[in-house]
Amino acid sequence: MNILKFGGTSVGSVASISTLLDVVAREVARGERPVVVLSAMSGVTNLLLAAAEDAAAGRPVTTSLMELENRHFGVVKSLLDAARQNPVLTRLKLLFNELEDLLHGIGSLRELTPQTLDRVLSYGERCATFLVSALAAGRFPEALCVEATELIRTDAHYGQARVDTELTEQLIRGFVREHPGRLLFVTGFIARNAQGRVTTLGRGGSDYTAAILGAALGAQEIQIWTDVNGMMTADPRMVKKAFSLPELSYTEAMELSYFGAKVIYPPTMIPAFMKRIPIVIRNTFDLDFAGTTIRHDCQPSALPIKGISSINDVSVINVEGSGMVGKAGFSGRLFSLLAREQINVILITQASSEHSITFAVAPHDAVRARELIGQEFELELQARKLELPGIEQDLAVLAIVGENMKQTPGIAGKLFQALGRNGVNVRAIAQGSSEYNISVIIGRADLAKALNAVHDAFFVELTKTLHVFALGTGNIGRTLLGQLHAHRDFLREQNGVQVRVVGLSNSRRMVIDPSGLPLDGWEAALNNGHSEPADLARFVARMKQLNLPNCVLLDNTAAPEPAAHYADALRHSISVVTCNKIANSGPYQQYRELRDAARQHGADFYYETNVGAGLPIIRTLRDLRTSGDRVERIEAILSGTISFIFNNFRGEASFHDIVREAQQRGYTEPDPRDDLNGRDFMRKMLILARDAGHPLEPDDVIIEPMLPAACLQAPTVAAFYEQLRAHEAYFSELKDRAAAAGQVLRYIGQLEDGRARISLQMVDEQHPFYQLSGADNVISFTTERYKERPLVVKGPGAGAEVTAAGVFADLVNVGTR
Ligand SMILES: NC(=O)c1ccc[n+]([C@@H]2O[C@H](COP(=O)([O-])OP(=O)(O)OC[C@H]3O[C@@H](n4cnc5c(N)ncnc54)[C@H](O)[C@@H]3O)[C@@H](O)[C@H]2O)c1
Ligand SMILES: N[C@@H](CCO)C(=O)O
Ligand code: NA
Missing domain, CATH: 3.40.50.720 (NAD(P)-binding Rossmann-like Domain)
Structure with missing residues (x-):
């Protein structure tokens, strides 16, 4: 037997109620007789609360009542044949009249007690459950509407009543025994105390009702039907890559849902947990989705964490002072005080120096918490043994959760690395020795970034x-x-x-x-x-x-x-x-x-x-240095453009045309003068010198120009090309001189003893830079280790494809080293 609990959105519309009945029908068709637990239609609880408050303040409630009536009547009129509508509408009308009387009473007294409020709110579940059971009766004649006031007995703690488990279980079993063969539709959220008054079970109370019923009846499964695809690895509104989890342990589910993931309210799981009944979270709006199962015997998972939960607004109070050091009972006083005043503490940390205790609370509790501390510790404050704490606002909690974290080193490291690399400052940290939750407090503005960074870091099988x-x-x-x-x-x-x-x-x-x-x-x-x-x-x-x-x-x-x-x-x-x-x-x-x-x-x-x-030059130099080597000398050809020019300046070719070709091939800087005047080369030598450990300034690199002065001084690129043409004779004379000596022209940079220079040289066959083609660069590092024969890197050193490829590699390496 399964318990099927449907939340507000599942009973919120004509379409969702039809789906709900299909889900029940599927169970029935399998020969099952589920117990169905229902919440109020979505928005109705809030509507009732507002109406009660309006009544207590003497404001009119007619609009609220009308809206309530319309929503319920609308469903009846859409889903039931006209002939069968009357008795249902009449019964609903009766409930609304009762409610109206109640609200009038509140209005006359101008008083809304927790007891009365519970009674008002109970109409949400009662109307919805009656409505759905009446609609169901057309398909399942054995349908029976049950008010949980008959089944669940609590104390008189209105608003959040405590259940008398033993008596409740007896009542539930007795009721089921007395109604054999019936298909029960039970109101969620509400119960009754020994005085016969209506109570409610607090936030998420309908889930709790389902768990209580499941535990009492030894259900096979408790299905929680909601409007999302189960529990996810993180809040999907902030983490686009968040995905649904197929399985969770009870502990993990509790840890995850304490924060953020409000899919299920943690205390409601306790009866299921005690009896080891799996809880399955399903989506009424996506029937094909298998959902998340919370169970005690999960399949082992390879992932170190199950998910990341978050609270996107908390305030932090830091209590500090010498009066706390070594003082037994201080924290006892502090937290009893907060508990007594119903201030929920979200997270606590204390350093072992005992000099400060930091705790987080909801922002609306912060000012009061601070005032209470001021009163409680008045003496200590006067004696300056304690500082009056400040309130830090606009903070958020991020927590990684998973039972696999236990006894696994490196998890915290990974968390903090992901945060640190992304510049997220961690304000406070908490991890229990149970090791299935590490919580950090960070700035609110960083939460989305942090969640995504941490999600990327842990769910590595994702991109x-x-x-x-x-x-x-x-x-x-x-x-x-x-x-x-x-x-x-x-x-x-x-x-x-x-x-x-x-x-x-x-x-x-x-x-x-x-x-x-x-x-x-x-x-x-x-x-x-x-x-x-x-x-x-x-x-x-x-x-x-x-x-x-x-x-x-x-x-x-x-x-x-x-x-x-x-x-x-x-x-x-x-x-x-x-x-x-x-x-x-x-x-x-x-x-x-x-x-x-x-x-x-x-x-x-x-x-x-x-x-x-793209040639690995910067990387090579860095690796040499980090491994303790020392660069003694660098010799290099680092202008792809000039290399191309000299490699192609042969026979009849004109210098001017080759420069143009280098530009067309994408070897030159946007302004080719930057290559030919040596400036681009100078920059590279300077960067190499600096990376090799020499703090040079740009002017320290000596450039022996390879162009006549008139070319260097050309005011525009067009004028520059004209000057190159005008000096063809100069260039061919250079070329012929080299050829006559069996040599080639090379523009070479040298770094030695912290001095850098670039000069035009003629080299013969013996020289390692003799053999070059295209826009080749070559660099030779002579180091302490590479002394006899230098380390040489050689290959195309300019051009869009090879350059973009180098940028590509740098980009992909971001965050990996
Ligand atoms: N060509 C090569 O082989 C090679 C090799 C290594 C490095 N590089 C370097 O690559 C860089 C780009 O060279 P390119 O040939 O692609 O140049 P380019 O002139 O073709 O492109 C430069 C781009 O930068 C844009 N730009 C200019 N100022 C800008 C600003 N202030 N904000 C935003 N955009 C701006 C321009 O609009 C243009 O889109 C240069 O720094 C060059 O030294 C080139
Ligand atoms: N213009 C540059 C590109 C490489 O930085 C060159 O010719 O070497
Ligand atoms: Na490079």
């Missing part, structure tokens, strides 16, 4: 989402977006990463969409009605304000402006990935500041493509 704010849609930017689009399935399946581009800007337009821009339709998005004129400061401000987890600022521009925002982003724990060299090659002070900000705020700052595009 992690990177939230990217990208600048630049030029040569590199658009190529990268194309690569991300082309590889999105691979990324998700192989790396468990989803890249969501939330913000995109070029120098003209920008667009921000927290749900993610289409990677293949970004051009349209950048120009449609949701986009706006580019405004970097606003873009960055929105990025910070959205406060998304695993957030990355991506700079694919060649502009100086974005660099000014890197440190700010890093300080907000937003990682920065850039192929733009400007930030790393400005004043040394700025270079340092960025690294400090990244380290202090747990964010990543990746810039592999600053040197040698």
